[in-house]
Amino acid sequence: MNLQELAFESVKEAIEDSGVQKKEIENVTLGSAGGWYEEALPAVAINEYAGFEDVGTMRVEAACASGSAAVRSAFLSVASGEAEVAMAVGVEKMTEVDTLTSVELMGRAGSYLWEFENYGMTFPAYYAMYAVSHMNKYGTTEEDLARVAVKAHHYASMNPLAQFQKEITIEKALSSQVVSWPLKLYDACPISDGSAAVVVASEDAARRLTDTPVWVRGIGFSSDSANLSKRADYVGLRATVDASRKAYAAAKVGPNDIDVATCHDCFTIAELMAYEDLGFCPKGEGAKLLREGQTEVGGKIPVNVDGGLKAKGHPIGATGVSMMVEISKQLRGEAGGKRQAPIKNGVGLVHNVGGTGHYCYVTVLSRSK
């Protein structure tokens, strides 16, 4: 399946699920990091394949948060009154190049001359530096990291759309190949192909289209230095702290109001830091929250009960949009079976990081306005 065919699957499902007529969609924003596939202008290639004519369009890039950036663009278009109906599409086709070329493309995502040219940093290496520091400061262990992977694979095994369908054990995760110490194969998300799409509509259009709209209650976004050496510490992502503060303020909610969340678990350590940086637990207690089962269905705050990036897969630009789809399903009670989180306040959170905390988008979604 090629790039356009992959995107089409999601575009079609989003249109059919929303009940919108394709001709009502006034603009299409594509979230895709690019570089892995042959098309230089993916937005127009996809629009042509899907039969969009005369739509305003662009591709947006915020590394692994490109999908959330695309949703924000569609949201702003509607919220400003520019459009009644807009679409955000996320796609990545990462398997058209070999694995080590993929490793190279991701490793260059920092400050090229000072981190890559002479020192060959990789994406796992960047997060491994955070893991070493977190383990040293808070006593987080390699077993704690493995527990994140076990949880991810557990929920992925119940998600037919997940890349990995099998459960794993702590022992299997701990004995897997070291990628960048202390991170091992099972601490890392896979290289993935995937797409996702959402329709964003004005209140009038949404009321006409559906009885079960999901509302964008607030978006916060932030960033941090290109060079990892310029970070104040290596135990959390400042961009997450700042983006979530802005999102909570915009949505007038706090971390305790969130029923269910997707957190950016490109590596296992990233999920533990996200618990802390989003305020789900005090700083340094991410591993404790996980060990207590509080981030499983039935716990205080279920996180990544779709399998997460770790096991659902991480097609870079598609991930943020896919997170919106998952939280929308959760809020509507459509996640299905043991994956469905109890919805009390009707509020869900999408946490989407680009690069190693280079970008962060936090989006609060809700069942009522």
Place this chain on the structure above:
Amino acid sequence: MPDVGAPRTFHSKRNLNLRFDIPISKTSRFWDALSEGRLVTTKCGDCGRTTFPPQIDCPNCMGGNAEWVELGTEAELLTFTLVQITPTSFVDHDPYLVAIGRLKGGVNILAWVEGGDPLKLRPGDQLRVEARKDAQGSPYYVFVTA
């Protein structure tokens, strides 16, 4: 669903090799000093902010009066990793140890740790920065364990 058969790809015949010529004229002093075995960086002559990597335009006050100052060689290890799976342009390298260290004076740098034992390294360890040249004569810097 129509039957689409087994996965099949069109293997492109067109190879694209990208090598960038990165301009370093504004930071020539850094590269010249590094070739002589010294590590220097920029300090804003207006607000006093020291930056690394060096940049002649101050990110703090946006002033353009950078001065070049010596960076010390003693560093404290902040964090590190051992890269086992290397990118395609590093496939000929053995696994390498990379660290971020804080230099006296407050700036951090990222570099390989030469000869370090990943099992013995701990945040807080003392490191020293030294200049090196690669096989092509291009200068770079490394940490060595103190």
